[in-house]
Amino acid sequence: MAARRITQSSINWTALAERVPENQKGFFTAFKAKSDGYLRRMMANPETSPKIDWDYYKARVPVQGMVDDFRKKYESLNIPYPTDNVTPQIEQQEKQSLKEVQEFVKQSNVRIAGYEAEVGRLKGLLPFEQMTLEDFKDAYPDQALDPLNKPTYWPHTPEEQLDYDDSKVPKEDAHH
Structure with a gap:
């Protein structure tokens, strides 16, 4: 008869517990208790x-x-021990997920660099209280009034x- 014994737990429960959000701690504790119960019942049987x-x-x-x-x-x-035909699929999914995570990290780093550049540009601007209309037009050309190239009429709406x-x-519906 084929027998396979677990010599020690291959799950690092402490590291896993650190990653569980606070609102999920109860579920995690219940899951660990169930897993420990299964392990105890299996270890109670002789090898x-x-x-x-x-x-x-x-x-x-x-x-x-x-x-x-x-x-x-x-x-x-x-009674043969069941063959493991799922692990290659899991490893393939893990590799795919790792590629997706690395791509996301790369894209995030590009976005972070752009945001840091924008923050640096905004910190380099004059405060609004000290800006003139010309300073505002230089800083925000799409929002500023441009009387030479695109004149507007009062009230400029x-x-x-x-x-x-x-x-x-x-159109708003007319209420009769």
Whole structure:
């Protein structure tokens, strides 16, 4: 008979517990307790099956050859340990996930560098209280009024401009 024993736990519960969020601690504790229960029940069984005293049964069973037949069948019984055909799939998923994580980290580092550059640019600007209209136009060209290239009319809202198109604005239902 094939037997496989766990000599020690291959799970680092402490490292796993550090990664569990606070709102999931109860679930984690229940999972660990269930896992420990399974391990205890498995370890309570002997590594090999107990030896059978065939001579004892041969002396007690009146039918000739019955014990020998059982013994022959019992000793020829072979229960193979299940083959592991899932681990390669898991390893492939792990490699794929690792590639995705590395790609995400690379993209995140690019975004972080862009955000740090933007923060540096914003820190280098004059405070709004000290800016003139020209300083504001230099810092925010898309938001500033540009009377030379794109003049606007008072009150400088989109609705009051000559090129305003009210067909792009959703109409409100008239309440009668």
